Structures are given as structure tokens and as C-alpha cells.
Amino acid sequence: MQAPPTDQLHSKLIPMLQEIQERLGYIAPEAVEWLAKELKLSEQEIYGVATFYNFFRLNPPGRHEIRVCLGTACHVQGNEKLLDTICERLGIQPGETTPDGRYSLERVACVGACALAPAIVIDDEVHGRMTQRALQRLLDKIDREDEEAMKKRGEK
């Protein structure tokens, strides 16, 4: 007589991680804890899988998602330096979210806008041929808009 195969449980791991990410936006530590109990796995095993795949994010997404393209063309055009600038300005590393939840930063392999290199995607809008100055202006603009939105909400 065989035990109920735990493999069946374990094979649910990735679909469940996907479901959590879809509904919550990221894989929270509490969700990993919950999954460990549900699937008879250790938290380490789940963390190993979740960090292996780029698809899963372990930090809550920010209000604005910044994706810096580091594909071949963007890399050659020096997008790495722009990434450094963003890191410095926001005080976070790629894969992290600012403590106020406004920005999250990611590095991606290619966004398919090689002709516009170097490209940075903010909230699903591609900004091509970026320069340091254009980047700063872009971020200033988003900051300003957010501030106004906050103010409006305050008045209401």
C-alpha cells in the first residue's frame, strides 16, 4: 500500500504561485508560509522556486512600475547608467519597491523596442531614446502628478 503521492501536491506549486501573484500582485512572505502548510513543503523550497523564475516578484508592486530594458541594444546604448540613476533617485535596487509604495523597479531582458534604445517602460508606456535629462524630467512629471492627485484627494 503506497502513501498518497506528495508529488501530486508538489506539482501544484507553480500554478498556485501564479494564482497568488495574479490576485495579489506579488508573492508575500505570509503567502509562502501559507503555501508551505498547504502543499507539505518547506518555506525554503517554495522560496527557491519563486526566486528562480523571473516572473514571480517578492515585493508588492508600486503604483508606478518602472522596467529598465537591458537587452543587447539598450545595454550597448548605456541603459545600465540610467538604471543606476533611477536606483539612486529612488533609493531602491532592482526588484524592490519604495517604502511609500509609489515606485517599483525591475530590470528586464528586452521589451522589443530595440530601435528606440535605450528604452525604459513606465506603467506599460515605452519611453525610447532616453537620456539622463529626459529621465529626470519624466520622473519629475510623475512626482508632480502624484502630488496633485494626493492634494485633490485631500480636498475631497
Next chain:
Amino acid sequence: MAVIKIDNQNIEFEPTIEKTILDVAREAGIYIPTLCDHDELEPYGGCRMCLVDVEGMRGYVPACTTTAKDGMVVKTSTDELNSLKRRILQLLMIEHPVGCILCDEREQCDKFRPQAQKAGRVSGCYTCPNRNHCELEEVVNFIGMKTLPYDPEYRDIPVEREDPFFDRDYNLCILCARCVRVCDDVRGTAAITIAKRGHESRIDTAFGTSHVESGCWFCGACVDVCPTGSLSARKTKWIGIPEETVETTCVLCGTGCQVNIGVKYNKIMWSEPGNKDSPPNHHHMCVLGRFCIPTLVNTPRRTKNPMITKDSILVPASWDEAINEAARLLKDTPSEKIGFIASPQMTTEAAYLLQKIAREGANTSAIDFMGSDFAALILGNLADGHDKIQTLDKLDEVDWILSIGGDFVVTHQVVAKSVYKQVRRNVPLIHVGPIGENLRRWASYHINVPIKKIENAISKLAQKSMSIPSITKEQAERIASIISSGRGAIIVGSRIMETKNPDKCLSALLEIIGREGVVYPLLPLGNELGLIKAGARADILPGPAVNSEKGLTLGELRDKASKGQIELLYITDGSVSLTGFEKVENIIYQAPYASEWTDRATVLLPSASFAEEDGTFVNHEMRELRLKRIVDPPYHARQDWEILQNIARSIGLSKSDYKSPEDIWNELEKQKAGLKKDIYKRKSWTPARKDETRWNPKYRGVAIAEVVKDLKVLIDSLPSREVIEKRESLDELLERLQRKIPSKEVLE
């Protein structure tokens, strides 16, 4: 028989699917360098150091994952292969501190220059904890890597020292994943994992928590398999190599693990797992044996000099004075007013002498030891032959496992490792009672009842009832069909004594496993079965055999003492609580550690710890294991059997001129064994305090965690590891988490 040709040498072998080229080459004595391979672990194929050239196969194949087939022609080193391996190794070594490996002065330095070895950062071999034996260095030397054509890069990760017992310096890590694999596949804990991938991959816990939080048991298996100096035992990393290593038996629980004790400057400084082919533990240990023994035997809390009370003050005395005083007390006190308490952590021989002094010298059967009830329960119920008690290797032959009476992953990590091996091959494990993190993952079925109610659950299992608490009817049906066929094993822990009727509980268990089944009693203290054999219990004579005379159990002794009816107590176990014995006039205290008994002692006899005495230990498999005297006991302390023999001589026992523990053992072996079922009186045991049931191992008067502070950190973390079964659904969880996302506030 098949034939394979390796380096122009024809080798015959028995072909199986698991037999790889590496295995065949090793058996024939051909060396193929490896880094990620380990004989306990499945082939991994990670390091690419074992690449070989097989005629007719495309490219080079790793010897560790390629099955050996008849007629293969293998070359282990060609010029091209060697240069390929050298390049792979060079890439591997970019991030490993290579200063000393590449240094031109290495040979001169080895011979002539004294090295400062203790360093915060490891920059090369000389400051590495592994400097005396390094697998990576062996491979580098074999492959002949002398230059590094790339800029070395230091990872600059701080050394992780926050957790107890071992340091982790991941600057040295080569990501062979041996530690992850041994933790995951062999010990079943999975306290570590490889996080991220590619260049960023590293060994880590979930979200970078400490090992205490990630569920590590500090068994040290990862430290033992690490080929580099990344993982090293903190206490011993800087003290060089042992002058001598001796294999002996650890007595800190009933498993009786073989442990390699390393000695330097005539002191015990290392304790490492015993040899690979030494049962029962086969090179695996628990936290106690792996990390605690040196601190435990070298603690300043040892008793050092024989002492006697003069004018109500304890003063040092010579051995003759102390022995004479003890003998005088034994002779002068009326026999009904004397009590004896043996220690489950003393040798069988010493216990035999102690009961001899009690029964022949003092003419009383008032002798008992802590934990004797559980041992007597087991041996009494299995009286019709000991073939029910089997060695751990026999677990390979069982079809299902039922565990009861405590979480054995906490108390008996080596047994847990043997059980996990079966769980890996899909043997169903049914656990009854409270459960911990590991068992939760391992158990196919968990009957979640408090320890008091396991008796009820077990009797229902035995009756094949379908209404078992905490599980559904379908599950009960499945459990019933599992346990009604095949050969079963029962892992029974000592907390079974907390049920109302332990005898009935055990009988029900024996009914469930039937005639074919095997029982693994998890003795919590050590040599309990040895002491039963030696007759160190009121109702059992050496052999063990039935004693029809009336004696006193530990509880009865305590009751009598509290009424002031005991005048002399001969106690060899400081772990026994003093409560109830305050009125005893004279106490002879014989132990290696000072305890609350020391100040009350009339005569204090310092004895040797288990690493300093010869003798025999009987473990839970009924295996007779040797204890060896590795170093001398400190100061004037002597071995238990020597002290007891001197006392026996002084009170004029007929035969008391033993030359060695073997003499005593031979005499004990001549005693006729004959236990009968159901003659022993046992009461259910209720812990006086709730924390008494917590795992807190003691050794003859000292709680190990008091001496080894790191162990206290682990023990303190245990309550948080117990699994609380009530859970929320995924919807509830996600709803709760949604509210916590900071960006949502901005968004709304």
C-alpha cells in the same frame, strides 16, 4: 558481468541502472576528480569536474550521471579534456579566494613561514577553516590549475554568525549544493535552498531569515558534507587538527550514536560523526553529539575531588577516606532505610555493580533510576522474545510506519533521518499526537489529538473503527487498509507514559503491528535498556529477570524519604529532582557534575564522563555498544565502576576483584534472562510542570543547555515551531494581505 574499458584497463562489473562510470572507476581505484558528488547523495552533475570521454558519445559526458554500459571505452584524461576541466575550474575559482592557490611561494610558505590563521575574512587557504583538509584544493592540484586568466572577484558577503553552532562564509561557497541536498533529501528538513539563479544564485533561507527561524535542527550534516570552508563549526574552526581521533558511543539519548572524538593537548576538543559504516547512525548525528560534547565534558561544573562532610562542611578528602566513609555509612545504616538511585547515563557495568552493592551489600532492593518505567514497559511487554526490537536498518523492509508518543524529529534526529529515508520511498507514515514542522510534511496521515488522548485513538485504530478523531471517514478507511496488510513498524516515544494506561496503549500498538511488525522504542535518556539488563530496578534482577522480592521504585523511595524514613541515599544521577529527599540524613553523591545534590552530600565521589570511561551501552535497538576511555577524567575523578568496585571491596562483598569492565560484563552475561509479561507496576506519569515535557536534555546532573549556551537558543525556539493546525483559506489570506499593500493606499 559486463566489461568496460577505462584508461586502457578492462574492468568487469555488474551492470545496473544506478551504476555509473564514476562508481565503476572508483571501485577499480581510478581517480576521477569530483566536487558536487557525495556518496550519500544522488548524482547531481553540477561541477563538471568528472567529465570523461566515452567513445561514440557526443561531446564529453559527466561520469557521475552516465550509466556504465557493457563495451564502453572511457578515457578519464586526455589533453583536451584536461584543458577543458582546467578552464571550467578557473571560471569556478574567480569568486573563490585563490590567493594561496596561485601563490609562487606556496611551497616555501608551507614549510617555513608561521601563519596567522585566525582571521575575520578568509583571503586564501591559510586563513581558511578547511586549511588542513580541503576537497577543492585536492581537485585544483589534480587538475593542475596554476594560473587564473581572469580578474578574481571577492563576493564581499558578511560572514553569517548570528545562528548558533556554525559559521557560514558564503564567500567561499562553490554552489555544489551538497548542503542543500543533504538537508533536503537525507535529513528531510529543507532549512536551506538555492535562491535566485545564474550568477546571482546563493545558498539562503526563505526571505533571508535566520536558521533558527527557518527550521534548522543544527544536526551539522551540511557542515560535514561541505567541500570548502564555507560551513564550519564555530568552536573548532581555529584549533587545528586532532592529535588523535577515537570512535566511541554518545550516551545523550537512547540512540547510541557512534561519535568520533578528537583529542588535542589531552583534552576532548572535537566531536564529529562516527565512521560511515558504523551503525546505528552511519555518519549522521544530532545537535547534541555533533556540537555539544566538548563543551559538556570540559565545563568547569565538573566534580573534581572526593569530598566528605566534616563538622557539616564539605571538605576535600583522599579517595581512601571517602571510600571508607561511604562504606561505613552503608554498613551502619539499617537496610530498610537505604535507597539507591542509578543513572541511565552510566555504563551497564557500573549499574550492575551498584545493584550488587544494594542487593548483596546493603541487602535491599530499593534501587531505581529515572526513566526506568518506560524501559521496563517496553521490555516487559516484549518479553516473549526481543525479535520485535530490531535495528534501524530493518526499517528498509517495512511497508508502513506508525509513530506515537512525541515528535521524534526533535528528540531523536538520527532515528528521524532513518524514517525520512522510508518516507522518500513512499512508505506511509501515520503519526498520532502533537506534531512538528518536519513530521507535518512527512506524515501521510496525521491523527491530531493531544498526548493524553492518544490511547483512545490507538485503541480505535486497533479495533479498525472508522470514527477516529480529527480525520475523515475516508482517511480512516485508508489508514485501516494500510495497517491491516504488510509489515509495520512502530516508533514509540516515552510520552506514551503520559496516557492513563500506558500498558493498554502499548498492547493495542502490538496488536496493530501483529507478529511480523517491529518496534522502535525511543528511549529519551540513554542507557535505559542497559540498566534494565543490569537489574538496576527494584522489580528486575540482572539478566534481566523477575525479582519477586519487594523493592522501592523512585516514586516510592521519594514518598518514603519525605516521611523521613530514609537515612541514607546513594545517588549517581544529579538530574533527579531533590524535591522530597530533603529529609535524608546522609547522601552519597557520585557524579561527574555538580548539581543541587552537591551541597547536601555527606560523601561526594567525582566520577568520569562517558568519554572518559570504559564500558558497555545498550541502545534502543538492543545493540551493545562500546564506550571507550579516550582521555583521563579531570583532576582526581575516577570511572564509576572503579569507585563502585572499591566500595564493594570495603564493605566486604564476596566477589569484587574485577580487573576491567569486561570481567563485570562477563559475570552479568552469565545471569539468566527471563522477563514475564504484565508483572510490573507502572503508573501514568503526569508532568509536575508543563515545560517538563519539553525537550531539554540532561546529562547526570547538568542540563546541557545550561552549559552550552547555543543549545539554549535552539531549545527556546522550539515552541514557535509547533504546528498550529487551524488555517485560513486562500481567499481569506489574500484579502488580509491586500489591505497591507502600501501602493493601494496611494491608488485609492
